[in-house]
Amino acid sequence: MANILVVDDRAINREFLRTLLGYAGHDVQQAADGADALECVRAQRPDLVITDVMMPTMSGSDFVLLLRANPETVDLPVIFYTATHRVPEARRLAQSCGVTAVLSRPAEAEEILQAVEAVVGSAPLPFAGAEAAARMPGFFGSALPAYLRKLTELQLSLRERLDQVGEWRNHEGSSEKSEEALSF
Numbered sequence: 001m002a003n004i005l006v007v008d009d010r011a012i013n014r015e016f017l018r019t020l021l022g023y024a025g026h027d028v029q030q031a032a033d034g035a036d037a038l039e040c041v042r043a044q045r046p047d048l049v050i051t052d053v054m055m056p057t058m059s060g061s062d063f064v065l066l067l068r069a070n071p072e073t074v075d076l077p078v079i080f081y082t083a084t085h086r087v088p089e090a091r092r093l094a095q096s097c098g099v100t101a102v103l104s105r106p107a108e109a110e111e112i113l114q115a116v117e118a119v120v121g122s123a124p125l126p127f128a129g130a131e132a133a134a135r136m137p138g139f140f141g142s143a144l145p146a147y148l149r150k151l152t153e154l155q156l157s158l159r160e161r162l163d164q165v166g167e168w169r170n171h172e173g174s175s176e177k178s179e180e181a182l183s184f
Helices: 011-023 034-044 060-069 084-097 109-120 130-135 141-182
Strands: 003-007 027-031 048-051 078-083 101-105
Touching (some): 003 011, 011 109, 034 060
Parallel strands (some): 048 078
16 A cells, blocks of 8 residues: 555545555645745655645645656655645636646545546455445444544535635735725
8 A cells, every 4th residue: 555645734634545545454644835845855755645735834746846847756756635626726726736636625535535646556445335334344344434534524514614714804905905995
């Protein structure tokens, strides 16, 4: 199985991928941003990196450009894993910096596992869905399908709330600008 580095500033996203990929037999490390990820790459030389695009400190695209500039990591496969509304931008970035694939978040477990398999060329344990996973003995046993469902639901809920906060801040900012304009 592959050694995979997951890079995302949101712990819930990292945990979801760690759980899913770990269940499929992969060894998974985590980093909270591109700067942390560079240290992990230097220390552990993963077979694949799955990274978010928009992160503090160093974005996913800046991180990939630094990988491409280093002869030791120039060929390291990278998958962008980003919010659905950012996929068109991520695809353009992927083409410009040599990223292998782009997945939208949230993605189905099978889609993620297929993308990883296509990139690393090793077949993970088959993922036959929640019913089959419930019958498989393993690290999480029958609790894995419910855990993955709960993680996906939480991820969706957090994304919706973050979008609402962003809209509220944009609205508040435009209201303050309007009030400032009226005060002159």
